[in-house]
Amino acid sequence: MTTEVVKNTTEVVESEYFTKEDYEAWGGPSVYWDRVAESDGFDIEGIPTTPFSGGLIARNCNLMPENLMVKHYAMLGLHRYNMSEGTSFELDRLIKYNKLQNAVSSYYMTLLAYDPSLRQEETFQVRTDERKVNRLDVTCSISRPRDKKDEVSTEELPTKEPFVPHFYRCAVSDSTLFNGELPDWPSDDALNDTNRFYVLKESEWQATDWIHLYMELLLCANDRASAQRRPDFMSDLQILKVAIETDIGGMKPPNERLKANCANVYITFKGLETVPRIDEIGKHVERKAIVRRVISPGFLTLVGKHWSGKDTEKRSVTLKSGENVRRSRKRYRFG
Known part of the structure; x- marks a missing residue:
């Protein structure tokens, strides 16, 4: 038989x-x-492959339910390309993707995108690499039209490196402000420092697609089960306030900071029933999230977390001794 x-x-x-x-x-x-x-x-x-070979798993997106995590990874790749090339490509649909057989994986996505300003349709290839489970910590290392994969982009790595199925590299900033652990939530007085922070008008963050993308990526990363099984779990999400922190305070006009390669984005929102491992306090409650963007040649990295005052309390306890300080620096080093 x-x-x-x-x-x-x-x-x-x-x-x-x-x-x-x-x-x-x-x-x-x-x-x-x-x-x-x-x-x-x-x-x-x-x-050809064999059972238990540890290779890539191939997924045909026409034959399976939508995975919000993968969809948002594809959108992140288009965001990276648009920032680099000045285009406005939007995701039309995912065609297929390949991933490792790991909880933390790399994703190799093929997708169809459309730029309404150019009236142009392109098939894209996007690669993202995860670094953490149940936390937003992802790097986009490839984003390109498939028929131009052999062309060198100004944002790509200067030399082609050997293929690595899954790596933990990330974008690294020249500024200490965007390396290390994520910051605490800024005080009201700090937000008044216009050289450091820019508080967006509601019309600005509503018109800025990547702010919604970063927020939704954080929610998907924090609740993978819902991202895979409940495509409507973010349907009531409402962003309330947004502030962006950069180190380019002299740039005019202030909204140009939205284009900064390195930024910490502070988002107040509501509309979730629960935040797994954080709270279960209902949709009407305002919550806070911090997302860091760092772009360097070849990479776009996002790191994010839900924030509460408990973060500061835990850190102050951890940093009581010099030994714990050294361990903390090692543990939270970014890059």
Whole structure:
């Protein structure tokens, strides 16, 4: 009696066990990853693999429910490209994606996007790499039109590096303000420092798509179960206030800070029933979140967290001894 075994590709093997020929076609892990590297992880159809080989899992988005986490990763890639190239591409639909068989993974997404200002449709390739579970800590390292993948962008790495299925690299800022642990929530007096902070008008943050994207990415990362199974779990989300912190206070006009490569974004919002591992206090309650953006050649990194006064209390307890100070610096080092 035979058992149908489906590989991590579109190939189906009619056998109870994989044959010698199957393993020869696979060639071992090094051969497999060399083949994956030829398309930078995006087009793996037809590449032989075997059960438990630790390769990429291929997903056809036409055959599965929408995953909000992956959708927002795709939108992050388009955001990175738009900031670099001055375009306005919007996600039309995800076509497929490949991911590792890990809780923390890299995602290799192929998607269709449209720029209404250019009246142009493009197929894009976007790669994101996660660094933490149940927390927003993600780097977009590739975002490009598929038919231009061999062209060098000014924002890409200066030299092509060896393919690594999952790495923990990230964008690094030249300013200490945007390295290390995320800051505490600024006081009202601090927000009055216009050289450091810019408090957005409601019309500004409503018209700034990436603010909503960052907030929704944080919520998806913090509640992956809802992102996978409840596509409407953010339907009542309301952003109430937004402030952005940069180190380019002399730039005029102030709203130009929205384009800064490095920024801490402070968002007050409501509309969630609960925030897993944080609270269960209902949709009507105002909550706070902090998201950091750092862009450096080749990378866009977002790190975010929900904030409460307890964060400061925990930190003050942790930093009582010199030994704990050193451990904290090591633990929270960003980059």
